[in-house]
Amino acid sequence: MAFTIAIDGPAASGKGTIAKAVAAHYGFAHLDTGLLYRAVGARTLDGTDPVAAAEALTARDLEDEALLRTPGVGQAASRVAEIVGVRSALLDFQRAFSRRAGGAVLDGRDIGTVICPDAEAKLFVTASTEIRADRRYRELVSKGAETTFEEVLADVHERDERDSSRSEAPLKPAGDAVLIDTSDLGIEAAIATAIDAIEAARR
């Protein structure tokens, strides 16, 4: 039977880490929906029209994760994500994924509110802006990026502002989502808290 877990939250809150672990725990498929917007954003960097890029998106566009995870592409993703035509071009794929018979975990910004409003379990993962920026800064430096904490903080802050204030599918918790603040939780504790919340929803 299909069981859908929707995980939303701001940039670098740890939702992807939790989503991956939860999917492995239950043997469900996982979709990082941010990667779709990043792939569209990356394609627009050469001047390609965002809606045309979203309509033509294929699995190959998702392959170069090193490029897609850069802050520049993250900003481009957040800009194309404001466009209604981009969001509607990506909607059917995400909904079809969420209905996989074996169960599915999707993480993003509008999964619990727009993509899967009937998801069996909904989580909204957050942490303070400084902690999120610090985690992302350490991640980028560990991959060899040359950046500063201040740059990463500004990037996270700008994306959060744009994602929360757009008129179409803004970042916000679904009314029935369980809020998980990971500011004072390590990765294992955050995953265990998420699984406890999902178990409660399964009962």
Ligand SMILES: Nc1ncnc2c1ncn2[C@@H]1O[C@H](COP(=O)(O)OP(=O)(O)OP(=O)(O)O)[C@@H](O)[C@H]1O
């Ligand atoms: N609870 C935690 N404690 C410490 N570090 C964490 C925690 N959760 C995630 N991290 C680390 O923080 C960074 C961001 O986590 P992750 O990629 O899961 O966030 P995200 O919300 O999916 O980000 P994005 O929206 O940008 O895709 C990663 O380096 C991850 O290993």
Ligand SMILES: Nc1ccn([C@@H]2O[C@H](COP(=O)(O)O)[C@@H](O)[C@H]2O)c(=O)n1
């Ligand atoms: N469901 C979603 C997922 C993502 N976005 C936009 O994409 C940007 C990048 O997402 P990450 O999860 O990889 O950080 C993000 O800043 C959003 O603008 C979205 O709108 N909806």
